Amino acid sequence: MSDDVIAVDGLRKEFTVRVRAGRLRRTKRTVRAVDGVDLRVARGEMLGYIGPNGAGKSTTLKILTGVLTPSAGTVRVCGLRPVPQRTRLALRIGVVFGQRSQLWWDLPLRDSFDLLRHIYRVPADAHAARLRRCRDLLDLDAFLDTPVRQLSLGQRMRGELTAALLHGPEVLFLDEPTIGLDVVSKQAVRGFLAELDRAGDTTLVLTTHDLADIERLCRRLVVVDHGRVVHDGSIAALHARYGSPRMVVAELDTPLTVPPVLPGAPLLRTEADGHRLVFSCESATAAQVVASLAGLATLRDISIVEPDIEEVVARLYGR
Numbered sequence: 001m002s003d004d005v006i007a008v009d010g011l012r013k014e015f016t017v018r019v020r021a022g023r024l025r026r027t028k029r030t031v032r033a034v035d036g037v038d039l040r041v042a043r044g045e046m047l048g049y050i051g052p053n054g055a056g057k058s059t060t061l062k063i064l065t066g067v068l069t070p071s072a073g074t075v076r077v078c079g080l081r082p083v084p085q086r087t088r089l090a091l092r093i094g095v096v097f098g099q100r101s102q103l104w105w106d107l108p109l110r111d112s113f114d115l116l117r118h119i120y121r122v123p124a125d126a127h128a129a130r131l132r133r134c135r136d137l138l139d140l141d142a143f144l145d146t147p148v149r150q151l152s153l154g155q156r157m158r159g160e161l162t163a164a165l166l167h168g169p170e171v172l173f174l175d176e177p178t179i180g181l182d183v184v185s186k187q188a189v190r191g192f193l194a195e196l197d198r199a200g201d202t203t204l205v206l207t208t209h210d211l212a213d214i215e216r217l218c219r220r221l222v223v224v225d226h227g228r229v230v231h232d233g234s235i236a237a238l239h240a241r242y243g244s245p246r247m248v249v250a251e252l253d254t255p256l257t258v259p260p261v262l263p264g265a266p267l268l269r270t271e272a273d274g275h276r277l278v279f280s281c282e283s284a285t286a287a288q289v290v291a292s293l294a295g296l297a298t299l300r301d302i303s304i305v306e307p308d309i310e311e312v313v314a315r316l317y318g319r
């Protein structure tokens with residue numbers, strides 16, 4: 001039996017929207033938000049789900065969590081059909097939607113956690129152990145007794161993560177969990193998710209516009225655009241497929257009088273009055289670039305710059 005906790009085949013979702021057609025008339029138009037997505041996520045995987053605005057990420061997450069009914073295709077999460085088996089599914093998944101809260105606005109955070117324990121009927125010792133772990137890893141103690149409405153966004157997000165995990169879900173869905181957070185809170189959230197991933201018993205699906213989240217957390221990246229999957233694989237595979245070469249930055253003792261021409265590695269730019277040369281390793285390896293250059297100049301220092309994921313993704317979205 002396969003151990004996929006998420007199995008999606010031929011998923012489509014269409015919305016009918018009314019648009020103005022002249023001063024008084026309105027006509028209907030169909031928006032295809034998800035257009036034939038196939039996806040398998042294995043137990044314990046951590047998946048980054050990214051794409052430009054309007055690509056269909058939130059719609060897909062809403063379908064996976066049973067909030068929206070698909071127009072076509074089959075969806076199984078923990079072996080369940082999300083909409084018809086929504087109540088059973090709720091016990092097995094956790095959801096953090098950056099824009100929406102599952103906490104009680106006027107209650108202290110601690111009371112929200114207590115209410116959730118009753119709603120999900122979590123045994124007291126399991127609840128206490130999970131809360132203990134979240135308190136430690138997310139540094140909650142300073143604001144556990146503060147009403148939710150008085151929390152900063154970063155504090156609230158740490159509370160949301162805890163709330164989503166107290167019933168011990170098998171899958172955690174996170175929609176933009178670091179949006180709007182300051183650097184410290186972002187680090188806290190990322191550190192916590194990395195720890196959850198290391199522990200290996202929770203499957204994580206994360207949508208984000210912050211590619212640093214993806215780089216730090218996800219081994220697997222799914223890129224969607226116009227409702228379709230355009231890449232599914234590692235970040236390294238993304239770089240390899242969309243051709244973003246590494247760069248070699250060479251510091252020279254003395255600038256060269258003629259710009260060097262190296263096979264397979266065009267010179268991108270010259271900096272520091274010719275003391276620094278930047279090459280792109282198009283078809284040459286970094287080692288070959290360094291070897292060729294060493295025959296032409298005295299090298300003081302060499303560094304290899306890995307391609308920037310932002311650039312690759314921007315290129316991919318622009319296609």
Ligand SMILES: Nc1ncnc2c1ncn2[C@@H]1O[C@H](COP(=O)(O)OP(=O)(O)OP(=O)(O)O)[C@@H](O)[C@H]1O
Pocket residue numbers: 015016017031032033051052053054055056057058059060
């Ligand atoms: N309830 C709705 N009614 C009509 N159209 C909708 C609805 N929800 C989403 N859409 C449309 O479906 C498409 C996909 O939207 P979705 O919110 O899934 O994208 P997204 O990838 O999450 O975008 P973002 O990164 O901006 O959050 C968009 O064109 C959006 O306008």
